[in-house]
Amino acid sequence: MRIKHYTLLVFFTFFADVSFSSEVRIAVASNFKPTLEKLSNAYTQSKLSISSASTGKLTSQISRGAPFDIFLSAGEVGTTLAPSFVVDDSEFTYAIGQLVLVTHEQNAKFEFDSPRELDCIAYANPAVAPYGRAAAEVIGHLEKVGVRIHKHVKGQSVAQAQQFFLSKACNWALIAQSQITITNKAHTHWLVPAKLYQPIRQNAVLLKRAHDNQHALQFFNYLNSDEAKHIIVEAGYLTEAQ
Structure with missing residues (x-):
């Protein structure tokens, strides 16, 4: 009986690990959360776990080791988050706020x-x-x-x-x-006329803990797809192509 119980435990542990690895944990600036939820509905490859707060609060959490895979900021990440937390050259502008x-x-x-x-x-x-x-x-x-x-x-x-x-x-x-x-x-x-303020470039970065997480990488790339850009523009943002 002990052997059977141990085998069952390994079986469930394996699938728990698979389930965890397929989940993409995203820290998102509060203004973009409703749009991210629309993107999540359109994207079927992985389950997205969404945590929303101000950019400053999320930056602080990530700096203290919060286990996120992707950070969708309301600004430019490189000026606020230490490079040691970010995959090199991963930062790009996913939306421009108005x-x-x-x-x-x-x-x-x-x-x-x-x-x-x-x-x-x-x-x-x-x-x-x-x-x-x-x-x-x-x-x-x-x-x-x-x-x-x-x-x-x-x-x-x-x-x-x-x-x-x-x-x-x-x-x-x-x-x-x-x-x-x-x-x-x-x-x-x-x-508000765009000339009255500096562009609000909302940037995304892949965080170091997700550098070999294929599910996180796939969604990160999806953010730059035509389908995702269409959803983002429909929600009231601009994109780099505009």
Whole structure:
């Protein structure tokens, strides 16, 4: 009986290992999570395990040894994550984010070069979020042309900034174009002119723990496929080809 029990244990251990190795663990910036879920539905080769947070928080987790295979950042990874965690030359831009200004005010009008007053605006914290740094550039421009903002509310990510807006903690927000369909198309919004902020290059990297993981490599390559790019563009992003 001992031998049979041992054989059964080995059998289940083997398949547990196979199941684990076929799972691709992805750390994704919060703004891209809904789009990654769409990509996951379209991609059938492996199971994706998705963990979402702000880029700053995920960078910290990876630096402390969190077991991820792929990192989908909201910015450029090479400037924030030590090279020892990343497979050499794996970084590429999988999406380029766009900012929108959104408000609860019905029939509102807004000109990015005209003075006015805003009671409160929500956006991601520039210290930890790439979308926050872009928002800070836009706000700097608005203040130069005479826009007076009475209150600033900063989230740890652009997703949290969206939540501040949805909860009506602020009447205005600078969020990602990709969030508009989630937020509510009934809200008034304007695409922020690209000239007002540096491009939000959302970069992907293959992490060292996955350098020989074929399932991770296959999905990493899929992100650069025509099918994936179509899904990404449909979600409100630009890609390098545009």
